[in-house]
Amino acid sequence: MKPHTDHANLAWGWCAITALGDFDPDTGGHLILWDLGLVIQFPPGATILMPSVLLLHSNVEVKEGQTRYSFTQYSAGGLFRWVYNRFCTDKNLLEKATDQKKAKHERERSQR
The missing domain is CATH 2.60.40 (Immunoglobulin-like)
Known part of the structure; x- marks a missing residue:
């Protein structure tokens, strides 16, 4: 392998x-x-x-x-992101987010 x-x-x-x-x-x-x-x-x-x-x-x-x-x-990371994002993908979350929420999301993502 x-x-x-x-x-x-x-x-x-x-x-x-x-x-x-x-x-x-x-x-x-x-x-x-x-x-x-x-x-x-x-x-x-x-x-x-x-x-x-x-x-x-x-x-x-x-x-x-x-x-x-x-x-x-194992635990798929995507499942944890889905729950953290209140049951939506990063893409869907960011499409609807304000600039302030996008910045917060990126800050939190970089700290995980």
Whole structure:
């Protein structure tokens, strides 16, 4: 898997990742946390909590004939913006906002 961050997740949220499948954890399926310089053995059934929006991560491939799946639980940042904006998108909110409210919205956004 290509190293990535999960940019759509809630910036200060935690992501729960569970490894599933039928694979040999000694030879593949490891979790790589690139920013921390860590390669973690991650056997089927293991779960980790991590700020996936902040940490560049990927997995070591498993051998041919083996399978590895991830069950990932996260909070989408867009849902929190929707509620914060009183149940509308940033675009819709800003279309109707006064200049003063737009400035306030930008100030608050930059502080989150």
